[in-house]
Amino acid sequence: MRSTIGRAGQASTSKIIFGLMILFCPIVFSSAVSQARASDSLVVADQGAEINFCGTILDEMFWGPPGFGETPAVDIKWRAWMLALDKPLKVQFTNAYKKTVAGEFVKIQVRPDDLLDRKAAQLLHHRVHIIGKLWSASVASDETPVTLWPRQIDQSSQGCDR
Structure with a gap:
């Protein structure tokens, strides 16, 4: 039973990490683009x-x-x-x-x-x-x-x- 809960916990953690990546990647990317644009001028x-x-x-x-x-x-x-x-x-x-x-x-x-x-x-x-x-x-x-x-x-x- 432990191994089933462990795998379920890993799956939940993976989903949370994946969700956070989807949420924060556009913010990080847009910030990098803004900095690049600012450095152009x-x-x-x-x-x-x-x-x-x-x-x-x-x-x-x-x-x-x-x-x-x-x-x-x-x-x-x-x-x-x-x-x-x-x-x-x-x-x-x-x-x-x-x-x-x-x-x-x-x-x-x-x-x-x-x-x-x-x-x-x-x-x-x-x-x-x-x-x-x-x-x-x-x-x-x-x-x-x-x-x-x-x-x-x-x-x-x-x-x-x-």
């Missing part, structure tokens, strides 16, 4: 966060003062380095002026110092890896709502978050 929540970016360095011209393109005869033009990102970048943070900066960007302005400016010129139209910090636009020459202040620019594409 990096969300930056802190202004000044240092991130590894990959993309193509572009050189774009923009109109400046006094009319910012409304009076081309007297308006100046300036060059801005842009990074066409390999993958979109989602950003949401509060800037120094207590305003929320949010959006999804496929291109951001790169604001290199003099040394990195020469390096960006050498890598124009090449795929690059940039380590830098994101900041919200704050001056008239900021051409995108979010700007990238690079610490390092290389032609290698290893180690990119974006």
Whole structure:
């Protein structure tokens, strides 16, 4: 009689385990899918966060003062380095002026110092890896709502978050 109860107990336990697997597998699977989707788009929540970016360095011209393109005869033009990102970048943070900066960007302005400016010129139209910090636009020459202040620019594409 013991062996019959033991087998019945094993059968019940197996049914319970099978039932739990059916119940929880979709939850675990959907959680894994959600995490994979979330990792497809990096969300930056802190202004000044240092991130590894990959993309193509572009050189774009923009109109400046006094009319910012409304009076081309007297308006100046300036060059801005842009990074066409390999993958979109989602950003949401509060800037120094207590305003929320949010959006999804496929291109951001790169604001290199003099040394990195020469390096960006050498890598124009090449795929690059940039380590830098994101900041919200704050001056008239900021051409995108979010700007990238690079610490390092290389032609290698290893180690990119974006």
